[in-house]
Amino acid sequence: MKLHLSLTVAILASLIQYSKQQCIADMVFMIDSSINTVDNVYNALDSFITRQPISSSEIRVGAVFFSDQVIGSIPISDNVDNLRRQLSNNRIPLGSRLRYSVGIRAANTLFNIENRFVPRVAVLVTSSQAEYESNLFDIVSQLKSSNIGGRSMTVYSLGVARNNLQNYNLNELNIIATGNAIQVSSSVNVRAEFERIASTVCSNNVVTTAPVCSDFDLQNGVGYKANPKDCKRFIQCEKEAFSTNIIYNDMACNDGLFWNQELKNCVHFPGSDCYRGECDGTTYLYGSVKCGAYFNCTNGVVNSGCCPESAPEFDSVTKKCIVSSNCIFQCTLNNKISYAACQETFKIYRMPNDVIDPCRYEVHEGEGLTKSVKVMHCAAGTNFNPSKCDCSIRNKDPCTGSTPVNPCSEDFYLNFTDDRILDNSVSKAWIRNEGPVSVSGERATFDGTTRLAVLRYSNIDFVLPLAIKVKFRETSSQSNMAVLYTPSVYITAGNGRVTIGVETVIGGYNSSAATVGTNQWKEVVLYYDGTTLSGVVRSLDFNGFNIISSTPIPTKTVSFDDTVKKIQTADGALQIGSLIGGNYPAFVGDIDEVKLWKGCQVVRRPEDF
Template structure:
């Protein structure tokens, strides 16, 4: 990602000679616009409730360009990813496919959606500001400047065509919704933030009426966990625990899954012949991590050499996370190596440079836990896509030559940290900092153990769990 996700930019407006302020010149009308679907725990899991390619462009041949996230070859996705084990494939302006090995035997390509105001940019392998991307499916290439069209992301947002035939993001004033025929109009049901991917307001027992604008999604007979996007010309999955409701034009909670618990996207196991992810949700790539076993506790762990060892999780690349939980257990050895070592980080994101010694100058993570081997502290970092929010940074002590359990939780309002030593004299410390918005999307995978040669972790790790929800 190149920028933050508040896409109403004054500088951009000056460049394109278009007013990017929230629209306020509104005429009240009787139409009501439904607001959008419930914000899920993971933007990526919501798999595409917006696409801006119009139906008249869907016949254009898709020349899929791939950008790989690994240098290794082979695996189930070798054909789709041109010899690589995983990759990202361009689909249209706002949608892309993430292909990765599932259960080490099947290539799974999941359709993903960029945040509002961004288009997929295959040149940098991430979602980028729409005006920065020359997308061949941009509707404004065939529309006159000043033309508007709905974003299909939520009820308030839309795009306007610039003089340079590029799509520019806009958002109606609070209390209003966008209608293709009238523009921004008064609405009592459109109650959604500009960056939220919602479609309908719900109460405990009822739903509001279906939106009066056209629904671009169709149900698939016999598969209520999927729907067909007629604009993107592709089948798409509902988030886990939801089913597609044609009358609402969205995926909504399935009453049969109300008991669904928060489960990990990543649950690394060091037991067995190789290091694997026990969760089927995400592919992991292990590099130069050896396994060891404690004879005393009969538990296996990963040994990180402080140079090239890492575990990469591509699943979280280009994903803005409204919620996140990370649980780890590590053993930091009092030995040679870099002072500041990465325990876990998404390394490069749209975050501003941190300008702190714990983060290498070329790295811009939006979430990280960094080990300070000199002061015996863990630094917790958080950076959101909310332009008005301050970044969150705090430190907590840990014990050297002892196993430590560490937890990071982000709930959309606060960044929490906890460190607990696992020796006989167990101690626990906690910290927190306010942080609003979503954790800014990264330009690559989440990495355990290193971002670069100068920050590699030296020690042992026996627990790695990552959730896109909140669990205690």
């Protein structure tokens, strides 16, 4: 398969008005450990990592090492030094037996752990004859299309000659790579092929502006809209960094869910835009991404089902379970749904205080070194059903009624530890580095053209109370520079003054206070509880470690009748530094730390954050 912007480009190609090249992808190298020239392959990958532009906004790299089992892995990362260190630690003994499906499954797991909405490219490097797998094509096809997050996996395969002899099976490599099989005459040429594949990724990853997305779809650079051809998918629109160009990304809802444009969320079928009463007073069946599973919608209520072992594949055309040798998915016992297997993957989510959160669940993926646990949210209006391993309980326990996870733990925590740009909270939000922002001494420097963007906070309901704390120093005398900004919440600073602000459902409110000036570290806290906006600004010492003085930011009353006024929901990323679609000048200076709390009922004053 050729790498492109997934389904939407093909569907909407006639609408494209503009395109440019942008190099961004996650690449996983699947190294056959039975290669007797494995050192040369490792050296090629090491050289590729050092020569290729690798960052969170460009190509990121991971690797798996396998024979007939996974021997080692390197999680996908943009940290070059860490990648090289782990690569050195994984120079493993040669294996003997080889199964290609093992490597592809392991690569698929690494992609799904990261769950980024970028092209996913797997590169198999082999010099050996693998064990025969009769269902290899079916396994590979299913894995290529089963990635979480709406991105399929593109596979390249490199057959490396050994002593000028072809020991691999070219037909199998073509099955795996679907036309992307490459024959390499010697392992010394492998690095050049890695770079050629990366170049192909860059040239085929087309960024477009088109009527698919327009400025009317965006707020602060981000927006969401329905896919006109597929209700199981939706389109994310966003402004290209520091440009008027609009990028659109075709994304998939989670298995069994459909898009609702009003909610801008994926929901069960009866609540979707494409629902036309198919299961009002009757039963309607539709398929899962897993070949042996389906969904049963009866009288507007959705439940999951599994085909029996005697007919293991669900046919979406006839809407029946059929006899098939192509489906390897098993989840049934005596024609009844068996939940034991799914309960090993999908589990209830218990908060640290041992209270169950009904609106979230755990996904346990991978094995051994690639094992991971992710916390996922159910669709709006649904709770997790542990007996059926899905979010099929409707309108029972609202999310807002559940006890928060450690009431005052951060929902977002960025502190640039080890000079890395990572969210250290339990949310693990993806942070896009645009410009890029440089990081040194565990502090980030913004020059007025760079920014960090956190798309997780687009179209989000800021559960109240909301608190945000930022530690920074401006190095420009410009006023009202945007230190942190969303369409609904912002902190600006400059020329000896800081301002905090919120946009609520009844209007905008802000408050400001004097503070120390240019090149001096300070810490600002914004606090909004639904009735008042308040804050504090702290002057710090030369190193930014100790508090010298603290000044309250005057309280602004928002609600005079004590009714909670929610923060306005808006389509826009949380931006740190330079803005897209904002009304304030870009920030010039250094940022040491950003923290955000939602729903903290224990701490009720800005002075306590």
